[in-house]
Amino acid sequence: MAATENSEALTQRLADSGLRSTPQREVVYNVLLKKRDHPTADEVFSRVKFELPTISLATVYNCLETLVQCDLVRAVNFERAPTRYCPNLRPHAHFHDEQTGRTHDIDLPPAVLEKLNGVLPRGFDATSVEITFRGKATKFTS
Amino acid sequence: MAATENSEALTQRLADSGLRSTPQREVVYNVLLKKRDHPTADEVFSRVKFELPTISLATVYNCLETLVQCDLVRAVNFERAPTRYCPNLRPHAHFHDEQTGRTHDIDLPPAVLEKLNGVLPRGFDATSVEITFRGKATKFTS
């Protein structure tokens, strides 16, 4: 996908919510797309500063929040550690490697999602489900 | 189950970890068992104070941490909200009702847990999985 495509997608999504496309929002989003290692706001901040040295941390938080609102990015929480951000929009779980601290995306097939919804008793209406594995990734993992 | 049974179980678990049974730990644990509404540390604090008016918040945090270490209690995190505590040791998910803010336990049958482990690619070895639903509980729910 060309970078301009992402950029246009971003502009479109922002417009849909009555928001503007700004250099800060563009760069924050591109940083997330470029290295999908579930960075924290601080990590995003330091990566963005290469391109926009004068950006403030508050703006990074604002942009991330905006992207989450537009459904372009997911906020990922693990215990009480700093929130991490993830531009993977497919339904997926997270695997938290306790040795390395790294977070891996685990795709969730529709069948599993259905099975999961099946555990909800009558009267519980879920709009979303969040799944986090903890353990260690032994091998075959990048 | 008689209260003394829980008390003995607690004492046993603590001893297993080389820890002592104390009035503070007993009361904190009993508070969790008595009203299973996933209280925060602050809520536990105020409930415990009825029995131990001089207990400190730090001690409540210490006791909760100890109980979690001993596998008698689970710490439940939802987004970045204050940690909640849950003495339900059966495998279960949590349903977070966005209207009321209440958290409900959802039992997880072994079949579902197996299915879930099945989504992990070779090389991912999970020791635990945490599942949180979000939505609204419409009816038939206490």
Add this chain to the structure above:
DNA sequence: CTTATATTTAGAATAGTTCTAATTCCGGCT
């Protein structure tokens, strides 16, 4: 060009939790 509104910004404020250092408690030894 002007105006209105959105956005960014630096720094202060907040809140849940953890840390620190001093005190208290308690079991085991004599």
Add this chain to the structure above:
DNA sequence: AGCCGGAATTAGAACTATTCTAAATATAAG
């Protein structure tokens, strides 16, 4: 019973991720 040493508790300070505030800046619309 009395003492010792480690465990536990305590009050308050410190920490940290995040949000808030208020002022400055940018930008789209008329």
